[in-house]
Amino acid sequence: MLANSGETATNRKYKNSVFTELFGTPEKALELYNAISGKNYPPGTKVKIVTLSDALYMEQLNDIAFVIDGKLVVLVEHQSSINENMPLRMLVYMSREYELLTDRKALYMEHKIKIPSPEFVVLYNGEKEMADFKEMRLSDSFELAQDFPNLDLVVKVYNINKGRNAEMAAKSSSLSGYEEFIAAIRENLKAMSLKEAVKVAIRSCISKNILVEFLTEHGSEVENMLFHKWNMDEALEVRFEEGIEEGVEKGITIGETRGIALGETKGLLHTARNMKAKGFNTAVICEITGLSEAEVEGLD
Numbered sequence: 428m429l430a431n432s433g434e435t436a437t438n439r440k441y442k443n444s445v446f447t448e449l450f451g452t453p454e455k456a457l458e459l460y461n462a463i464s465g466k467n468y469p470p471g472t473k474v475k476i477v478t479l480s481d482a483l484y485m486e487q488l489n490d491i492a493f494v495i496d497g498k499l500v501v502l503v504e505h506q507s508s509i510n511e512n513m514p515l516r517m518l519v520y521m522s523r524e525y526e527l528l529t530d531r532k533a534l535y536m537e538h539k540i541k542i543p544s545p546e547f548v549v550l551y552n553g554e555k556e557m558a559d560f561k562e563m564r565l566s567d568s569f570e571l572a573q574d575f576p577n578l579d580l581v582v583k584v585y586n587i588n589k590g591r592n593a594e595m596a597a598k599s600s601s602l603s604g605y606e607e608f609i610a611a612i613r614e615n616l617k618a619m620s621l622k623e624a625v626k627v628a629i630r631s632c633i634s635k636n637i638l639v640e641f642l643t644e645h646g647s648e649v650e651n652m653l654f655h656k657w658n659m660d661e662a663l664e665v666r667f668e669e670g671i672e673e674g675v676e677k678g679i680t681i682g683e684t685r686g687i688a689l690g691e692t693k694g695l696l697h698t699a700r701n702m703k704a705k706g707f708n709t710a711v712i713c714e715i716t717g718l719s720e721a722e723v724e725g726l727d
Contacts, residue, residue, distance in 0.1 A: 444489045445652050446504040446550075446605070449641055451476065455601055456493045460500060462599035463548060463585065468495070479523055492524060499524060499543035505551045505584075514565035514580050517547045521580075547582040552609055559586050604638040612653070625650050700726050 443451070450459050453474035461468055475494040489504040501520055503513070510516070525542055533540055551557055565580040566573065585592055587602065589610040596603040611631055615624035629642050629649065642649060695716045702712045703726055712723050 443652065444504065445649050446489050447478070447491055448645060448648065448652070449601060449605060449638075450502070451478065451491055453493070456491060456502075457495070458599050458601055459502070460493075460495060462595050462602055463502075463550075472496070477524060477528070479520065479527075490520070492520070494528075494543050497543055498546055499528075500546045500548065502548045502550065505549050506553050508553060508555050509549075509551055509557060509584065511563070512568070513549055513584075514547075514563050514582050515568060517582055518565060518580050521545055521547075545580075547580065549582055549584040550587045551584055552587045552606070554613070557584075557586050559592050560584065601638070601641075604632070604641075607635075607637050608632050608642075621654060622650070625653050696722075696726065699723055 450456055453476060454470070456476065457468055457470070457472055457474050460466065460474075472495065476491070477494055477499070478490060478492045489506075491502045493500055499521070501517060501524075503517075505513075529540055529542065549563075561584045563582040563584060565578065566576040569576065585595065587596070587606055589606045596606055608628055611628035612624050615627050619627070629646055633639050633642055695718060699712050699716050699718055699722075702715070703709075703723065709720055709723050712718070713720055716723075
């Protein structure tokens with residue numbers, strides 16, 4: 428039986444996404460990694476979850492990190508337009524991981540420290556068209572191109588939208604189920620509100636024997652997490668398209684540092700007014716714009 432949903436708490440700071448809730452256990456991480464890598468590690472293979480807190484996405488975490496067979500794997504789900512800075516973000520993430528996994532004092536000793544080999548994977552299920560697979564390299568961001576970069580990092584990006592990389596999805600019932608679930612929500616959104624779209628998708632997937640155990644146990648959490656995620660995405664889009672760009676333009680017109688700051692502030696206020704008019708929760712507006720609750724409440 429589906430868990431009671433209750434009222435959606437849009438001002439709660441979720442530290443998990445549906446992706447991390449589903450794949451964040453050693454068993455599910457192993458299943459997913461076998462599907463992605465083509466390996467066939469048996470059940471019971473040791474997997475140590477080492478996901479960092481607030482490392483890549485601050486309020487909305489979509490990353491899972493784990494150690495398996497001498498490898499340190501960082502997996503990131505990406506639902507918006509693909510971020511070309513992902514290799515740099517992965518470098519920052521991995522630096523923090525190695526810092527935590529090693530004894531800092533041992534860095535200054537003579538003997539060599541052994542560290543797990545890194546692997547970086549992005550699972551893309553955004554709505555913009557993208558190839559089934561692509562690679563992103565840190566060296567592509569260097570100001571000066573080098574034939575043999577002194578430092579590089581490769582991120583493998585797989586399109587996991589329904590119908591893409593079908594061979595990979597067939598190796599993991601959880602991955603194929605997740606693809607079906609997200610696709611169902613997007614289809615439902617064409618005819619209903621987000622809240623109803625998620626509820627209907629949950630009921631539909633359970634009736635089709637898709638992610639039954641997960642959706643039955645975590646139904647209300649899934650609703651709240653997805654509601655918060657979609658709200659945040661839309662709000663961020665409003666902020667960048669309306670607020671920041673307008674603010675910077677005004678600041679540049681004034682032509683001085685003080686003017687830029689003033690312009691940005693006006694842009695954020697403009698964004699907050701638009702978000703308020705569209706019915707966004709005050710807590711979400713504050714989170715996106717950085718304005719105080721009093722400032723938001725005082726807007727006309």
